[in-house]
Amino acid sequence: MPVPAQNQQYENFIIRYKQNIHGTFPYESDDTFQIVNDLFGILYVPMKDVPELELSSYSYSSIPRCYTYMDTGALSASGxxxxxxxxxxxxxxxxxxxxxxxxxxxxxxxxxxxxxxxxxxxxxxxxxxxxxxxxxxxxxxxxxxxxxxxxxxxxxxxxxxxxxxxxxxxxxxxxxxxxxxxxxxxxxxxxxxxxxxxxxxxxxxxxxxxxxxxxxxxxxxxxxxxxxxxxxxxxxxxxxxxxxxxxxxxxxxxxxxxxxxxxxxxxxxxxxxxxxxxxxxxxxGTARHHYLKELNQSVREDTVELRIGEKENTRGFMMEFWGDSPGSYYMMIQSPTGEQLSVSTSLKNSTQELSFVFVETKVLVNYIPIERRTGNTLIFMRFLHPASGIWKLQIEERMPGESRFQIWLPVRGMISDETYFLQPSPDFTITSPGDxxxxxxxxxxxxxxxxxxxxxxxxxxxxxxxxxxxxxxxxxxxxxxxxxxxxxxxxxxxxxxxxxxxxxxxxxxxxxxxxxxxxxxxxxxxxxxxxxxxxxxxxxxxxxxxxxxxxxxxxxxxxxxx
Incomplete structure (x- = not known):
């Protein structure tokens, strides 16, 4: 049987094991815990012992992010x-x-x-x-x-x-x-x-x-x-x-x-x-996977238009909304048929399920008003079998002053080219860990x-x-x-x-x-x-x-x- 790191029946969590509120502990690597360096370790937990995975239950950074390739006579030019x-x-x-x-x-x-x-x-x-x-x-x-x-x-x-x-x-x-x-x-x-x-x-x-x-x-x-x-x-x-x-x-x-x-x-x-x-x-830069909007005293609302392609219908996709602190952000999601459902700002510790009637689409949402590491608002959305067409996100910021929000779709290779923002921004598209x-x-x-x-x-x-x-x-x-x-x-x-x-x-x-x-x-x-x-x-x-x-x-x- 594969070790837990390779075993599909185990989930992985990145933890800061030196920041233990219970004091120091002589940590050692074994099958279920692997030390990376003097701050981070990887914890492997049997899937049967873990509640259903949702961002509201864990720190955002503890769930491993996923990465893919960045490529699709040069030496003389570099000297x-x-x-x-x-x-x-x-x-x-x-x-x-x-x-x-x-x-x-x-x-x-x-x-x-x-x-x-x-x-x-x-x-x-x-x-x-x-x-x-x-x-x-x-x-x-x-x-x-x-x-x-x-x-x-x-x-x-x-x-x-x-x-x-x-x-x-x-x-x-x-x-x-x-x-x-x-x-x-x-x-x-x-x-x-x-x-x-x-x-x-x-x-x-x-x-x-x-x-x-x-x-x-x-x-x-x-x-x-x-x-x-x-x-x-x-x-x-x-x-x-x-x-x-x-x-x-x-x-x-x-x-x-x-x-x-x-x-x-x-x-x-x-x-x-x-x-x-x-x-x-x-x-x-040209993927159209990023949306940016600056809000101020006179502009407090915005409508984001997102085209979803037919290839996404078989499975779905995820995307992340990040609103700068200390703003307070509200979101309404509108399907191509005009049906609107609101994202609750009060259900902070559970996954919301928005089920649309006129299209066979569910949107799972985690609303995190203050994400632990950044202090920003994170709205994590997963569209399950989304209907193709133009979807709209109506955003409202209710705190006075200037603020900014951004939305990122997955990188090329993780989503089809048919899904993109109609008014994208090429700025702030440096991928992680390049940032x-x-x-x-x-x-x-x-x-x-x-x-x-x-x-x-x-x-x-x-x-x-x-x-x-x-x-x-x-x-x-x-x-x-x-x-x-x-x-x-x-x-x-x-x-x-x-x-x-x-x-x-x-x-x-x-x-x-x-x-x-x-x-x-x-x-x-x-x-x-x-x-x-x-x-x-x-x-x-x-x-x-x-x-x-x-x-x-x-x-x-x-x-x-x-």
Missing amino acids: VTRLHEHPYLQLQGKGTLVAVIDSGIDYLHPAFHNGTRSKILSIWDQELEGEPNERIPFGREFTREQIERALASENPWEVVPSGDRNGHGTRCAATAAGYRIEKEGFSGAAPESELVIVRLKQAKMYLRDFYLLPQGADIFQEDDIMLALSYVLRVAQEQQMPLSICIGLGTSMGAHRGEGPLNEYINSIAAFTQNAVSVAAGNE AEDAMTVTAYQHRDNSLFIQASRGYNVKNIVKPDFAAPGVGILTASTEPGREFVPATGTSLAAAQTTGIAALLFEWALVRGNEPYFTGNSVKHYLSRGAVREAGEIYPNPEWGYGRVDLYHTFELLT
């Missing part, structure tokens, strides 16, 4: 090639470690091995069943020795049965740290870095059901990503190597303030020496004409922290492929821009830490160096919500150092 070939610097990432936390890796791809020599130090596959040990709480771990034995074997999958079903993790790993392959005109940003890989397991069915997410899509849990971070940090500490981490995943869940367990963990990692985290900004303050949040641009990737999410975050931090090439860049008969293909997305930045951070670590030029270099140091060296167009104001501080140019960063 990387000139540093690879510089007669004195010759930075290629030697002595550094690059971690990719994603869908896995095709370890047989030539971008990751030279004959039977693999550049992969280890793989933790969370999907496979295995015996937990002191290094991994579930799944299976494969060492470089095992990977190289597989490379030399006639049946490598019998030796290391870990792969990459989607290819996203392989693309990110190759972009960050793939070997240089001259005949293909390909190189990763840090071709001499070593790799540590985590293949994330798929989100449990109870979370997909709770959030009404597609059953067949690749979707990952917040707590599993946190455990993956803990693992790669441990590997780097054991190897005494600087670590550059790539997270090419994102979600639109949350208040977009940079808060939540995963975001807080990333902030703590980036503050310490030798660790940097690069995160995709997201591809939500984390200390992450290096990277947007994508077309390096051939220096134009912004049209689908790229726009900043800032809701607390007005500059996001994205900068842009890197992410449109039509050559990277590794898992398609039969095609080793390298062009690919697009902010996850690839984040992957290239991951490799660039490894080059900076090589210069600063491996060569001893800056012995206390942190992830924040990397971010500030790259922000300062970014290329900015004359006449533009920087930072800005589209480009952050400009286009990454590592060579220019080194020019400023001199």
